[in-house]
Amino acid sequence: MQMQINRKRLEESMAALGRIGETPAGGLSRLALTDEDRRGRDLLVEWMRAAGLTVAIDRMGNIFGERPGREGLPPVMMGSHADSVPTGGKYDGQLGVLCALEAIRTLNDNKTATRHPVVMAIFTNEEGARFQPAMIGSGVMAGQIALEDAYNARDRDGLRLGDELERIGYLGPELCIPRPIRAYLELHIEQGPILEEQHLSVGVVEGIVAISWSKLVLTGVQDHAGPTPMRMRKDALVAAADIVRGVREIPRKIGGDMVATVGRLDVAPNIPNAIPGKVTMSVDLRAPDEHHVTRAVGLLDRLVKDTARAEGVRYDTSTSRSSTLSSGRPRTRGPAIAVCSRERGTTPSTWRPSVPPA
Numbered sequence: 001m002q003m004q005i006n007r008k009r010l011e012e013s014m015a016a017l018g019r020i021g022e023t024p025a026g027g028l029s030r031l032a033l034t035d036e037d038r039r040g041r042d043l044l045v046e047w048m049r050a051a052g053l054t055v056a057i058d059r060m061g062n063i064f065g066e067r068p069g070r071e072g073l074p075p076v077m078m079g080s081h082a083d084s085v086p087t088g089g090k091y092d093g094q095l096g097v098l099c100a101l102e103a104i105r106t107l108n109d110n111k112t113a114t115r116h117p118v119v120m121a122i123f124t125n126e127e128g129a130r131f132q133p134a135m136i137g138s139g140v141m142a143g144q145i146a147l148e149d150a151y152n153a154r155d156r157d158g159l160r161l162g163d164e165l166e167r168i169g170y171l172g173p174e175l176c177i178p179r180p181i182r183a184y185l186e187l188h189i190e191q192g193p194i195l196e197e198q199h200l201s202v203g204v205v206e207g208i209v210a211i212s213w214s215k216l217v218l219t220g221v222q223d224h225a226g227p228t229p230m231r232m233r234k235d236a237l238v239a240a241a242d243i244v245r246g247v248r249e250i251p252r253k254i255g256g257d258m259v260a261t262v263g264r265l266d267v268a269p270n271i272p273n274a275i276p277g278k279v280t281m282s283v284d285l286r287a288p289d290e291h292h293v294t295r296a297v298g299l300l301d302r303l304v305k306d307t308a309r310a311e312g313v314r315y316d317t318s319t320s321r322s323s324t325l326s327s328g329r330p331r332t333r334g335p336a337i338a339v340c341s342r343e344r345g346t347t348p349s350t351w352r353p354s355v356p357p358a
């Protein structure tokens with residue numbers, strides 16, 4: 001049966017939810033477990049109940065609204081996140097949540113019964129802008145993060161995630177554990193520039209890239225900028241600068257869709273008239289192919305070692321890794337690819353691997 005969503009209703013819902021935490025520039029600032037997040041959640045829950053969904057909230061504040069199926073089968077789950085980064089856009093997360101709601105409203109309009117229950121899901125703190133790590137609500141549900149560790153995550157002001165969940169009234173009674181799910185569907189804006197560059201309106205995510213995060217601490221000798229001759233310097237920032245340049249070369253050496261980023265530098269003492277004695281920096285390496293990340297980490301180790309020796313600084317490295325993830329089984333990806341192929345007027349075989357969301 002052909003069903004059509006109500007586009008106007010979806011747009012109105014997007015606008016109404018987007019007013020909560022709206023920035024002067026028309027963007028969105030609705031950080032996880034703030035008062036704005038609570039107001040956004042309250043509105044969503046109100047809409048979910050109005051659509052006849054049975055709403056359940058788990059111990060991580062993840063919200064689930066169930067539309068029963070004809071048979072006692074695992075649900076088809078749809079959704080996203082309702083939190084944003086400090087200067088986010090209105091489509092990131094909101095689109096996935098509200099398209100799930102619109103799909104359910106459309107099933108209701110058409111009085112369509114489904115075999116499987118349909119569940120709308122809103123996951124807590126997916127962005128990770130306020131509490132780290134990101135994707136903490138879904139991470140606990142997937143059994144990847146311990147509930148207590150999640151509760152003990154603190155924001156910049158030292159506020160505990162568990163306390164903030166309770167404060168906004170979203171510390172629910174349901175267990176936050178892996179559950180059988182028939183399929184999970186999420187519509188998400190593209191976070192990179194590729195679809196836009198190619199004038200495409202839609203694509204299918206095929207997987208999540210493997211990521212390596214390294215924290216480097218470079219320790220040189222802090223000294224006066226005036227009296228210390230150049231030949232006697234052990235400058236941690238000069239070493240860091242060489243590493244930044246070197247990291248930029250890593251993707252070129254590895255090839256594929258590898259990307260590498262130094263996004264953070266903390267320089268001490270960070271004043272104009274002292275040779276920097278210490279730099280703490282981050283290195284973020286990502287690739288769809290896990291072996292590429294492994295090779296990149298090897299190149300980074302070599303780079304840090306050689307640079308530190310050349311500048312006479314000491315170094316300390318700690319690295320954490322995450323694996324690639326395939327985005328589910330062909331039976332759920334297949335229809336999505338078919339829809340997108342129609343949109344693009346191409347066959348799926350011409351597709352390049354897509355960039356993952358976060």
Ligand SMILES: [Zn+2]
Nearest residue numbers: 081092093358
């Ligand atoms: Zn998002």
